[in-house]
Amino acid sequence: MKRPTIADVARRAGVSKGAVSYALNGQPGVSEATRRRILAIAEEIGFSPSSAARALSGATAAAVGLALCRPARILGIEPFFMELISGVEAELSARSYALTLQVVADQDAEIAVYRRWWGERRVDGVLVCDLRVDDRRVPVLEDLRLPAVVIGGPGHTGTLPSVWCDDAAALVEAVEYLVALGHRRIARVGGLPDLLHTRKRTEAFERVCRELGLVDAVTVPSDYTGEEGSRATRRLLSSPGRPTAVIYDNDVMAVAGLAVAQEMGLAVPGDLSIVAWDDSPLCRLVHPPLTALGRDIPAYGAHAARNLLAAIAGEPVGAFQDETAHLTPRGSTAPPRSGERVR
Amino acid sequence: MKRPTIADVARRAGVSKGAVSYALNGQPGVSEATRRRILAIAEEIGFSPSSAARALSGATAAAVGLALCRPARILGIEPFFMELISGVEAELSARSYALTLQVVADQDAEIAVYRRWWGERRVDGVLVCDLRVDDRRVPVLEDLRLPAVVIGGPGHTGTLPSVWCDDAAALVEAVEYLVALGHRRIARVGGLPDLLHTRKRTEAFERVCRELGLVDAVTVPSDYTGEEGSRATRRLLSSPGRPTAVIYDNDVMAVAGLAVAQEMGLAVPGDLSIVAWDDSPLCRLVHPPLTALGRDIPAYGAHAARNLLAAIAGEPVGAFQDETAHLTPRGSTAPPRSGERVR
DNA sequence: CTGAAAGCGCTTACAG
DNA sequence: CTGAAAGCGCTTACAG
Numbered sequence: 001m002k003r004p005t006i007a008d009v010a011r012r013a014g015v016s017k018g019a020v021s022y023a024l025n026g027q028p029g030v031s032e033a034t035r036r037r038i039l040a041i042a043e044e045i046g047f048s049p050s051s052a053a054r055a056l057s058g059a060t061a062a063a064v065g066l067a068l069c070r071p072a073r074i075l076g077i078e079p080f081f082m083e084l085i086s087g088v089e090a091e092l093s094a095r096s097y098a099l100t101l102q103v104v105a106d107q108d109a110e111i112a113v114y115r116r117w118w119g120e121r122r123v124d125g126v127l128v129c130d131l132r133v134d135d136r137r138v139p140v141l142e143d144l145r146l147p148a149v150v151i152g153g154p155g156h157t158g159t160l161p162s163v164w165c166d167d168a169a170a171l172v173e174a175v176e177y178l179v180a181l182g183h184r185r186i187a188r189v190g191g192l193p194d195l196l197h198t199r200k201r202t203e204a205f206e207r208v209c210r211e212l213g214l215v216d217a218v219t220v221p222s223d224y225t226g227e228e229g230s231r232a233t234r235r236l237l238s239s240p241g242r243p244t245a246v247i248y249d250n251d252v253m254a255v256a257g258l259a260v261a262q263e264m265g266l267a268v269p270g271d272l273s274i275v276a277w278d279d280s281p282l283c284r285l286v287h288p289p290l291t292a293l294g295r296d297i298p299a300y301g302a303h304a305a306r307n308l309l310a311a312i313a314g315e316p317v318g319a320f321q322d323e324t325a326h327l328t329p330r331g332s333t334a335p336p337r338s339g340e341r342v343r
Numbered sequence: 344m345k346r347p348t349i350a351d352v353a354r355r356a357g358v359s360k361g362a363v364s365y366a367l368n369g370q371p372g373v374s375e376a377t378r379r380r381i382l383a384i385a386e387e388i389g390f391s392p393s394s395a396a397r398a399l400s401g402a403t404a405a406a407v408g409l410a411l412c413r414p415a416r417i418l419g420i421e422p423f424f425m426e427l428i429s430g431v432e433a434e435l436s437a438r439s440y441a442l443t444l445q446v447v448a449d450q451d452a453e454i455a456v457y458r459r460w461w462g463e464r465r466v467d468g469v470l471v472c473d474l475r476v477d478d479r480r481v482p483v484l485e486d487l488r489l490p491a492v493v494i495g496g497p498g499h500t501g502t503l504p505s506v507w508c509d510d511a512a513a514l515v516e517a518v519e520y521l522v523a524l525g526h527r528r529i530a531r532v533g534g535l536p537d538l539l540h541t542r543k544r545t546e547a548f549e550r551v552c553r554e555l556g557l558v559d560a561v562t563v564p565s566d567y568t569g570e571e572g573s574r575a576t577r578r579l580l581s582s583p584g585r586p587t588a589v590i591y592d593n594d595v596m597a598v599a600g601l602a603v604a605q606e607m608g609l610a611v612p613g614d615l616s617i618v619a620w621d622d623s624p625l626c627r628l629v630h631p632p633l634t635a636l637g638r639d640i641p642a643y644g645a646h647a648a649r650n651l652l653a654a655i656a657g658e659p660v661g662a663f664q665d666e667t668a669h670l671t672p673r674g675s676t677a678p679p680r681s682g683e684r685v686r
Numbered sequence: 687c688t689g690a691a692a693g694c695g696c697t698t699a700c701a702g
Numbered sequence: 703c704t705g706a707a708a709g710c711g712c713t714t715a716c717a718g
Binding site: 003004046047048049050051052053054055056061063072073075076077079080081082083085086087089090093098099100101102103115116118119120121122225226252255256258259260262263280281282284285286287289297298 | 346347389390391392393394395396397398399404406415416418419420422423424425426428429430432433436441442443444445446458459461462463464465568569595598599601602603605606623624625627628629630632640641
């Protein structure tokens with residue numbers, strides 16, 4: 001099957017190629033009747049303008065890039081990224097933008113991908129995940145003047161626009177809830193320590209525990225995997241004066257923590273309360289279902305995509321604060337047993 | 344920052360643009376010394392050829408498309424797709440191909456995306472997931488002559504190349520293992536009934552159970568979600584003569600089934616053995632860890648991508664059989680309790 | 687081995 | 703409102 005070109009449409013419609021272009025792109029320069037006739041013919045012969053030709057004549061590439069920097073085994077199990085991608089996609093396809101995905105091994109590889117995409121003019125802009133403290137990707141993107149929206153912050157985003165949410169506030173809500181239930185020994189299994197939002201959560205955790213007089217509030221750093229989540233939990237539950245509640249920085253580690261508690265013969269929530277970050281179907285899949293800090297991740301992705309498209313269009317875009325995660329209490333949290341409480 | 348073009352490289356190297364093109368693409372027509380000098384200059388000024396210009400001059404788009412047709416909530420939680428994507432990606436990036444991803448609502452939308460991609464020349468080929476019986480996408484792709492590799496089969500792939508694995512054999516292994524443990528009442532919670540591999544599994548299940556004389560072997564159709572997995576499990580476990588073992592068509596439903604058993608006060612594996620398809624970290628995340636039928640999904644994706652690139656290059660590609668999933672016994676399977684056994 | 691030129695399929699000023 | 707033409711940045715025959 002031969003692909004139709006703009007010339008085929010022009011011939012059939014008895015107009016110039018320019019007229020077809022104007023009609024397709026909603027530009028002035030053709031009468032409404034002609035426009036409609038041209039669109040009908042394009043539809044009829046199944047014409048879609050070549051994205052290459054379009055990009056080459058100075059229009060956009062109509063594609064947005066997303067580089068994911070996590071090992072395959074984590075990407076697969078953590079619902080976060082696919083949910084984010086779904087939301088990004090929904091926004092992009094509504095505007096006929098494509099999403100170009102690349103899995104990278106580390107930040108250097110990611111930076112190389114950005115440089116290549118920029119040189120190839122393959123994407124009009126990029127979405128940046130997993131913001132770090134003093135992130136090296138930020139100055140590179142600023143330098144290239146490649147439109148970008150950082151998913152994360154606030155702060156450490158340089159002059160780049162961003163979409164962020166207040167993780168500190170959500171964490172405080174979770175701690176206050178546990179304290180209200182009667183917990184005094186609360187621990188946290190944190191995400192990758194280099195990530196900015198991990199740092200913000202850790203600071204918030206330490207601050208609120210100090211304010212509430214919880215002395216042995218400890219954060220065990222981890223890496224979002226079930227393996228590390230189990231290990232961290234085993235360590236916490238084996239320690240003298242073990243916590244009566246643990247907050248996990250993602251759903252995967254929380255589920256792993258639940259399994260460790262069951263394996264050690266501790267009842268959840270009787271002996272141990274569990275709170276998960278990232279409320280996903282995973283949290284409702286286990287027994288008891290997990291109390292979780294959740295928010296609409298697809299919407300988060302959609303907001304990031306929308307702001308990126310605005311930035312590409314040259315509109316001024318700044319930092320956009322998304323909804324704060326809120327706590328959904330489920331079966332994994334309860335007051336500590338009295339023996340624990342008076343100890 | 345201005346993007347360097349091939350002319351910039353040519354000027355610096357004191358050669359024609361043609362020479363630069365030959366050097367970059369490993370074509371004959373430039374001396375080895377000149378080629379090296381040109382490559383060094385390209386590297387130095389950060390030149391990557393415009394993918395649009397390249398695609399327009401008849402070379403490939405250097406991109407491959409993948410349309411995913413599942414609702415966001417399932418895409419997020421099922422590790423399969425992200426693992427597949429990781430494998431696809433690994434193969435593609437090694438050859439500097441990009442992956443264009445699109446989430447679609449149904450088959451019609453997916454077909455529309457294929458037509459658009461074809462018209463736009465946006466991708467050189469596509470990977471087709473979730474093969475159905477008499478799949479409508481197959482004739483469309485054949486018609487468009489858009490290179491494609493079907494992930495699934497054998498059969499119902501028309502003239503398209505495919506990558507498939509023998510699900511029937513894997514299912515038989517699982518049933519025989521359960522029977523060897525002493526189970527006689529085995530049920531199955533199946534995936535979406537329209538998918539070809541679901542049908543193949545169902546047929547294999549019915550056949551092997553008949554051969555082994557298991558009379559009330561039943562498959563409850565489901566949709567891969569935890570909700571439906573729970574519902575199906577509740578129904579099975581509430582029935583008179585409830586099964587002592589259940590095989591689930593994915594990991595998510597198996598984990599949900601485990602939670603239902605716990606919620607109903609049934610011990611796993613004492614009262615109920617559970618086998619999951621798609622061995623993912625999810626299966627090792629819960630307590631007890633799930634016995635599972637697993638194989639290397641990233642490798643599966645890599646094979647599909649490799650064959651697609653071969654098809655794009657015009658090489659003859661047929662049906663490629665991937666490794667058969669094998670059973671990894673874990674804590675969720677054991678002989679049924681004697682009370683169950685003699686019943 | 688190299689240079690000059692056509693052409694891919696669009697978009698967009700520029701004349702009419 | 704429309705047509706003819708230049709140009710985007712490559713690749714690839716075609717002469718030299």
